[in-house]
Amino acid sequence: MPRSSLRSLFVFLFLLRLSAAEDPVPFPDMAPAVGEQLAKHYYNPSRFHPRTLVERALRSLETSEISIDTVWTGDVIVLNIAGVRQQIPAVEPKDLAAAMTLIEAVRVRVDAADLPAVRRRELDYALINGALSSLDPHTVMFPPAPADEFIEDISGRFFGIGAYLTQDDGVIGIERVMPDFPADKAGVQDGDAILAVNAEKTAGLSLDQAVHRIKGPKGTTVVLTLKRKAGGQIVDVPVVRDEVSLVTMRSWADGDVGYICMNAFNDLTAKDLYRFINELKRTGHFRALVLDLRFNGGGLLEQARLISNFFLGKGQEIVRTVAVDGEPDISKSGGMAILDLPMVVLTSSGSASAAEILSGALQRNDRAVVMGATTYGKGSVQTVLNKFRDGSKLKVTIQEYQLPGGVSIQDVGVSPDVRLVRHLLRDDGGIHLAPFIGSREVDDEFALENHRSYEHLTAYTLGWLAQKTGKEEQKRSSLSARDFQPDQEAKLAVGLLQDVLKHADFDARASAALKGGKARQFLLEELKEPLAVRAETEATALGQAFAQLTPPITWGAATAVAAGQLTATYAGPATVTAGTSAALAFSVANSGTTAVGHVHGVIRADRASPLWQSEVMIGEVPAGGSAIGTLIFKVPLRSYQGEERFVLDLFHDDDATVLTSVPVTLAITALPRPHLSLEWALAEPSGDGVLTPGETGELTLKLRNDGDGASLPVMLYVFKADDPHVQLLSDGRFKFDALAPGAKPAEAKVQFTVQSEVKAGNGDPKPFTAGSITLQLTAEERLPEETDGRYRANFFSQLVIPIGKPVSGGELVQPLVTVEKVDRLAPDKVTLSLT
Numbered sequence: 001m002p003r004s005s006l007r008s009l010f011v012f013l014f015l016l017r018l019s020a021a022e023d024p025v026p027f028p029d030m031a032p033a034v035g036e037q038l039a040k041h042y043y044n045p046s047r048f049h050p051r052t053l054v055e056r057a058l059r060s061l062e063t064s065e066i067s068i069d070t071v072w073t074g075d076v077i078v079l080n081i082a083g084v085r086q087q088i089p090a091v092e093p094k095d096l097a098a099a100m101t102l103i104e105a106v107r108v109r110v111d112a113a114d115l116p117a118v119r120r121r122e123l124d125y126a127l128i129n130g131a132l133s134s135l136d137p138h139t140v141m142f143p144p145a146p147a148d149e150f151i152e153d154i155s156g157r158f159f160g161i162g163a164y165l166t167q168d169d170g171v172i173g174i175e176r177v178m179p180d181f182p183a184d185k186a187g188v189q190d191g192d193a194i195l196a197v198n199a200e201k202t203a204g205l206s207l208d209q210a211v212h213r214i215k216g217p218k219g220t221t222v223v224l225t226l227k228r229k230a231g232g233q234i235v236d237v238p239v240v241r242d243e244v245s246l247v248t249m250r251s252w253a254d255g256d257v258g259y260i261c262m263n264a265f266n267d268l269t270a271k272d273l274y275r276f277i278n279e280l281k282r283t284g285h286f287r288a289l290v291l292d293l294r295f296n297g298g299g300l301l302e303q304a305r306l307i308s309n310f311f312l313g314k315g316q317e318i319v320r321t322v323a324v325d326g327e328p329d330i331s332k333s334g335g336m337a338i339l340d341l342p343m344v345v346l347t348s349s350g351s352a353s354a355a356e357i358l359s360g361a362l363q364r365n366d367r368a369v370v371m372g373a374t375t376y377g378k379g380s381v382q383t384v385l386n387k388f389r390d391g392s393k394l395k396v397t398i399q400e401y402q403l404p405g406g407v408s409i410q411d412v413g414v415s416p417d418v419r420l421v422r423h424l425l426r427d428d429g430g431i432h433l434a435p436f437i438g439s440r441e442v443d444d445e446f447a448l449e450n451h452r453s454y455e456h457l458t459a460y461t462l463g464w465l466a467q468k469t470g471k472e473e474q475k476r477s478s479l480s481a482r483d484f485q486p487d488q489e490a491k492l493a494v495g496l497l498q499d500v501l502k503h504a505d506f507d508a509r510a511s512a513a514l515k516g517g518k519a520r521q522f523l524l525e526e527l528k529e530p531l532a533v534r535a536e537t538e539a540t541a542l543g544q545a546f547a548q549l550t551p552p553i554t555w556g557a558a559t560a561v562a563a564g565q566l567t568a569t570y571a572g573p574a575t576v577t578a579g580t581s582a583a584l585a586f587s588v589a590n591s592g593t594t595a596v597g598h599v600h601g602v603i604r605a606d607r608a609s610p611l612w613q614s615e616v617m618i619g620e621v622p623a624g625g626s627a628i629g630t631l632i633f634k635v636p637l638r639s640y641q642g643e644e645r646f647v648l649d650l651f652h653d654d655d656a657t658v659l660t661s662v663p664v665t666l667a668i669t670a671l672p673r674p675h676l677s678l679e680w681a682l683a684e685p686s687g688d689g690v691l692t693p694g695e696t697g698e699l700t701l702k703l704r705n706d707g708d709g710a711s712l713p714v715m716l717y718v719f720k721a722d723d724p725h726v727q728l729l730s731d732g733r734f735k736f737d738a739l740a741p742g743a744k745p746a747e748a749k750v751q752f753t754v755q756s757e758v759k760a761g762n763g764d765p766k767p768f769t770a771g772s773i774t775l776q777l778t779a780e781e782r783l784p785e786e787t788d789g790r791y792r793a794n795f796f797s798q799l800v801i802p803i804g805k806p807v808s809g810g811e812l813v814q815p816l817v818t819v820e821k822v823d824r825l826a827p828d829k830v831t832l833s834l835t
Contacts (some may be wrong), residue, residue: 004388024121024389031107032392032718034128034141037385042135043398044324044448050093053131061110062132065123066815070106079106081113103131116774116800130770134732135395137444138382145212146390150384151393151517153246154300159218164480167207170733174226174551176245176480186239188670191229198223198759204720204728204752204775212722237339250484251276256287256580258499259486263353263479270306272622277310277339278526287507288497289339292346292490294372298353301381301401308361309336311343313517315406317735318361320775321381328406328680342500342510343368343522344493349438352376353764360403360414363456367521370526371418378440379410380448395629400448407454416538417524418531419656420489421766421772423542428786431545434602434651443607459524460531464492464538465545465653475552492511492534499530502770521562542684546619556597556620558653565592566599568650568662571628578639585633586648586662590621598653601629604661605646610636610788616648637712637783638791639820643672672709674739675816676779678702681809689806693756693768696729700809702745703736703779707816711739711793712781718750721774721798724758724766735782754803768803 011595039045047508056394058070058077059371075088086109110123116136125143132139142150149172152158162181163174174192177184194202197213205213214222223238248264249272254365258280280286301319308318314335345359345368356375359750362368381399381634388394402408466488477487486494500506503526513522539558546553571585590596601616603609611633618629650659680701684691691697701718705711718732729751736746754773780794798810821833 004063005706014180015100019211020404023117027121027388027390027392029104030124030388031100031104031131032130033130033388034099035096037387037394038135038139038396039096041383041385041396041398042399043380045096046324047135047546048096048099049134050095050099052134053096053099054090054093054102056074056134057127057131059107060133061123061127064126065119067428068110068123077106078551078787079103081110081115081515084113087812088176099131101129114666117207118773118774119798121390121651134446136380136446136448138378138380138443139280139394139396142393142395147202147384147393147466150237150395152383153264154266156246156264156268157243158246159241160215161186161188161222161239161241165194165207165211165214165807167210171328172202172207172210176482180240181244182239184244186237188224188226188237188239189228192224192226195227196225199225200724201727201729202396202757203730204718204726204732206719209722213724218242232641234781247479249273250479250481251280252285252484252486253280253286253345253490254286254494256501257281257494258286259290259292259490259494260290261292261295261479261486261490263295263297265296265303265307267303268299269299269303269565270310273310273661274338281459286341287501288344290490290497292486293348293359294348294350294354294489296352296355297376298355298378301354301357304357304361304826305331308358310338311362312337312365316365317708318356319404320402321399322402323399326568328402340511340514341517342497344497344523344786346490346493346645347372347375348416349373349376349413349440351414352378353439355422356409356414357401357403360409360454361412363417363520364404364407366518368515369520369523370414370416372420372489373435373806374415375409375413377407377409377411377413377573379441379450381759382493397448398720400451402452403454405720406452408450408452409454410448410450412450412453412699413440415458416455417456418527419458419461419654420488420492420809421461423463423538424466425468425545429549431542431549431617433600433617434613437613438697450507454772460527461654462531462535463537463542464534473559475730495528496530496534499533546617553617554597556595556599558598559594559596561596561652561659564660566590566596566650566652566659568648568660569602570648570662570664575669576633576635576644578635578671578829579637580635582633582635584616584633584664584666586616586629586631587620587626588618588621588650589626590623593623595620596652599627599650601648601650603631603646604649605644608661608790609646610634610639610790611644611646634786634788635668636788636790637671638673638781638793639668639670640791642668642822644668661668672741673707673708674705674709674711674741674781675814676711676714676793677704677706677814678740678777678779678795678797678812679704679745679809680812682801682807689808691754691803693754693803696751697801699747699750699752699775701734701750701777702746704737704745705739705743705793706813707741707793710741712783713737713748714739714779714793716746716748716779718748719778720752721775721776723770723773725755725768725770725773726752726773727755728752742794742797770803771805772800772802775801779808 067782069080071078073093077088079086088105111120130139161183162178163183164176166175172194173772176190177188221238221240224629227234249262252259260276313334316333320330322328347359363370380397382395383398385394421435513519543555546555565590569587571587576582597620599618603611603614605612616629616631618627621627647661647663649661681700683698714736716734720726734748757765757767778796781792783789823831
């Protein structure tokens with residue numbers, strides 16, 4: 001796992017999940033059963049491409065299990081599972097039913113493989129979801145436990161203890177206790193480390209596994225063994241589980257402007273928003289609202305409809321849903337508005353689905369100004385089918401949705417009225433100028449087509465310089481923070497609204513504009529002057545920041561630039577070496593008669609490239625002259641031999657228009673690489689080599705480097721599978737020094753017990769009945785903080801230890817594929833020779 005994995009989860013309760021020791025519920029004909037539901041409910045049968053369904057299923061199976069390989073040639077699929085080859089008749093499928101029947105034939109062979117039952121079922125789901133991925137990004141089959149969690153998220157109501165958990169370098173702890181919830185009432189404190197849950201040690205548990213153990217029925221008690229942050233005292237704290245609500249919304253106010261951050265659309269969202277708005281009203285000086293949807297991935301369509309009613313007049317269109325070749329179902333507001341004040345809606349590429357419906361409806365109805373960045377671009381509707389015998393659920397696309405007027409944001413998103421471009425002072429002293437572009441719907445290979453795109457022009461663009469913030473300040477902008485406050489971008493939006501509230505007769509004019517259906521247009525016009533003033537301030541601050549760099553960059557003036565006026569060339573080097581820093585130089589020439597300032601470039605590359613979205617600062621290019629921009633490329637230490645291909649796109653100021661581009665091919669020279677493998681041995685008290693329930697076993701792990709190059713320091717983690725019968729009696733984290741090739745292996749010892757009986761979630765005894773236990777072993781190099789960690793040497797394996805059968809030890813060797821030769825046949829085709 002990562003060196004520092006800081007994650008937060010609000011701990012709630014549901015029924016206990018199946019543990020790894022329990023065999024899954026039998027599910028014959030899984031693929032045909034899924035196919036039947038698709039045939040009944042999927043919104044567009046024309047997207048069923050039988051061969052692609054099977055091919056994607058096979059690809060997903062291969063990527064989920066390294067010991068599985070498949071080849072579909074002619075009318076036969078050759079399935080290789082851990083060296084056992086099987087042939088499956090595979091006539092080209094002509095329809096959905098035939099494709100799912102063929103997938104089922106593969107699944108049956110996987111289910112007969114010599115793998116633990118839980119692992120086989122995991123591969124079943126991987127096979128099915130691989131097929132579903134060829135339909136669209138949002139049709140997916142949830143295994144039973146994730147299915148329950150998905151329903152929990154949508155409901156917004158849970159039973160649990162009411163605390164945020166975190167995991168830092170393997171240690172599970174309490175990040176924050178929610179006031180007046182069970183954990184708070186029982187005396188659990190912020191910063192407590194959780195050593196055990198109901199006497200089961202948390203050593204070797206993942207964060208999710210710990211959360212599932214803390215969950216349980218309402219009124220039942222969970223005993224947390226805690227180590228206090230202050231003093232280190234170890235205490236047992238019983239907590240009686242009760243109903244709590246998922247926190248997805250926080251509010252804040254500054255002067256006359258209210259701010260609400262809303263991160264989901266679940267069953268409680270409309271109710272919570274109604275309460276938050278009324279609380280702001282009670283302050284007595286609430287004159288404008290910023291509604292922040294930047295981190296809202298969506299949720300329930302009905303909640304988006306309800307909330308739109310809070311802001312729209314009677315009879316205004318909110319959204320329309322439509323199936324292929326069907327008549328649209330149009331939803332309109334019912335005249336239940338509770339807020340008649342000017343509004344700004346903040347969006348980002350993380351705003352999706354229901355968040356896009358709400359922001360789009362308010363924009364299309366001229367109710368609110370949308371500010372920020374273009375949204376994700378998800379224009380489809382899903383429902384969850386609870387149809388399967390093993391408790392799994394199918395989330396399936398059933399409709400498309402369109403914004404008022406029948407326009408679609410699928411693949412394009414909602415464009416902001418005011419585009420905010422965040423510039424950032426980096427920790428290394430540089431400046432991050434271009435906005436980060438996260439993944440969006442359009443990036444998915446099987447995203448749905450757009451039939452009538454929503455086209456909306458951005459009125460203003462504001463570049464602003466964000467200041468560096470520490471972890472503690474960042475935490476204050478988290479919904480889990482005790483003293484919540486908005487982040488810098490949100491405060492920028494609040495500040496702009498405060499500026500317009502100073503305009504003469506603003507409230508009266510805003511009220512008149514709202515009654516006339518022109519609230520958005522009115523607010524946009526009022527924002528024009530404050531935006532211009534802020535733009536000048538931000539440009540000055542940015543220019544000063546560039547002047548302080550080493551060497552300094554002359555940012556210049558934002559002079560207009562003509563088409564073709566600037567050209568760019570790559571000045572080298574042609575080859576770089578892994579683990580070194582290389583100065584990639586670009587020359588920009590100006591053929592015009594006036595200098596052009598505010599010039600910069602952004603690397604366009606594959607998302608897996610270490611250069612993706614890197615920036616090249618040019619600054620001012622003199623008339624008739626040229627300027628050099630340099631990118632310091634810290635080549636990842638473990639880069640492979642080969643080529644890095646990318647394109648530099650040149651931009652002017654905060655305009656998103658590409659002025660010119662230059663393609664670059666960079667040769668990478670690799671260094672000798674380490675390669676990790678592991679030996680293991682098991683000792684048990686009786687000495688007969690048979691581990692039985694109730695005994696304590698000692699596992700000796702020897703991690704070796706059988707590669708060509710020395711490693712950096714390595715961390716080894718031992719996790720147990722989700723099985724409460726297994727307890728690690730010692731810490732499962734080990735730090736080793738650098739491992740030299742062929743040197744003596746690094747050794748670690750882990751003691752564990754296999755308990756004969758534990759208590760189930762309802763308190764009843766639950767005996768151990770499985771034939772084996774599973775431990776997960778993970779090792780990875782610890783690279784320096786500032787080093788690109790991709791391609792680091794790592795190791796992952798599941799160690800299955802038989803119970804009641806002789807066992808002594810073994811060896812876990814990772815496959816190693818080496819590229820011996822690359823022959824280029826064409827610009828986009830190569831022949832690889834591999835060992």
